Amino acid sequence: MxxxxxxxxxxxxxxxxxxxxxxxxxxxxxxxxxxxxxxxxxxxxxxxxxxxxxxxxxxxxxxxxxxxxxxxxxxxxxxxxxxxxxxxxxxxxxxxxxxxxxxxxxIFSLPYVxxxxxxxxxxxxxxxxxxxxxxxxxxxxxxxxxxxxAGERHLYTKNREVNDIPDMKGLKVRVQPSQTSVQMIEALGGIPTAMAYGEVYTAIQSGVIDAAENNETALVGNNHGEVAKYYMYTGHQIVxxxxxxxxxxxxxxxxxxxxxxxxxxxxxxxxxxxxxxxxVQEQTETAKNEMGVNFIDVDKSPFIEAVQPLHENYSNNENTAEIYQLIQEAKKDE
Ligand code: GCU
Missing domain, CATH: 3.40.190.170 (Bacterial extracellular solute-binding protein, family 7)
Structure with missing residues (x-):
């Protein structure tokens, strides 16, 4: 309806x-x-x-x-x-x-590419x-x-800190409607839920999901900072x-x-x-000072390690191997 x-x-x-x-x-x-x-x-x-x-x-x-x-x-x-x-x-x-x-x-949703x-x-x-x-x-x-x-994407949760992979266990995380992002959350031990951006605020508020991941503008521009109080600098994607x-x-x-x-x-x-x-600078301050969002630095290495199997798949998969290779070459260009 x-x-x-x-x-x-x-x-x-x-x-x-x-x-x-x-x-x-x-x-x-x-x-x-x-x-x-x-x-x-x-x-x-x-x-x-x-x-x-x-x-x-x-x-x-x-x-x-x-x-x-x-x-x-x-x-x-x-x-x-x-x-x-x-x-x-x-x-x-x-x-x-x-x-x-x-x-x-x-490839652009492949974590830590x-x-x-x-x-x-x-x-x-x-x-x-x-x-x-x-x-x-x-x-x-x-x-x-x-x-x-569109900045770096980081994980944010309604009410708990995530510092390491074990903290991801059972965490229901909204991702963009992207197969790669779904696989990313699975590799990290969480439970992915793909949904459109406009539905995320209510989904966090009502507890349908525990977490989402995005750049800092989601907190203020889209008001997610009203319902999510922990923002972990995981920097898992730059999409x-x-x-x-x-x-x-x-x-x-x-x-x-x-x-x-x-x-x-x-x-x-x-x-x-x-x-x-x-x-990003202004809105980070607003989220911190006016919305009470906690910004937390995390050690990225266990996250990077956990998604390595995805890199192996995407660099060998016939649909993505060529673009994966082009990106690696572009990175080396002077
Ligand atoms: C970013 C991106 C949007 C996208 C959103 C999302 O904000 O710029 O285009 O819709 O993430 O997570 O869905």
Missing amino acids: KKSVITLFTLLLLFILAGCQAAAEKSGAMELKLAHNQTLDHPVHISLVEFGRLVEEKSNGDIKIRIYPNAQLGSEREVTELTQTGAVDLAKVSASALEAFESDYS FEDYDMFEKVMNNENVTDKLYNQTEGMGFIGLTYYN PDMFIMNANRFNQLSEEHQEIIKEAAKESTVFHEDVWAKT
Whole structure:
């Protein structure tokens, strides 16, 4: 029942969107619809607003970007599907959500695949990696334009500290709808529950889950710090947010407009870095001082060791071996 109400609501919204687009096109400007699941003060939203500003400026007002935040158009899985069909033109979704569409993306949820953030950035700016990643989903209806830093993911619980692997036993942890993330929690000894981001707050509050894992903005921006009081610096994943576009829509643009979209996307990724760093710093303080969240340093080595079998699987699996290898090579590049 709930699902059909949501679907009806989404259909209605899409109908209204089509009307907005017709109005924009009448006035001479092309309007592209962009969907994401973050709040208006989240760094990603701010960077996407900047993307829109850049596109409009560079195209002298020929292209306008209309943003639908807060998962208004659905979960990340749903907006990826809408981007495939072209009902939505652009979407920002986690690489973990794209794993269900293209197995290469699963590598980005592989725990501790990046030693640190510098290594992550090096890989995400390596064209051998991004060319493969961004272009190969064209046949599925979408391409990648750029990525946004979504920080390191850490474990947080409702009411208990986790310092070592034995503490993970029986812990019900929400993960993104990603097979790799499910396997990660299993390897660590916990019980994974995959669910969409929008459901996590209530699930922690009601005790359906004991824990979740995310970057620091989840605590304040999404209020999870109200219901989860222990945040352990496990740094188990560095998963990029991906910015994708409907492939037909992109291919139908003039070469000049294609260039503008690509350039604006890249520039907004650079812009995002400062907004991200500042927000994480501020929100960590807020979570600590105003929400009473305890931030705890943990020794990562037992966690790293526990997930080694996953690395063996993913580096040998025929669907992921090539991208795994490309990432290892990109890390070594000068
Ligand atoms: C991050 C990411 C989102 C994702 C969320 C999640 O916040 O930026 O795109 O939806 O994690 O855990 O689902």
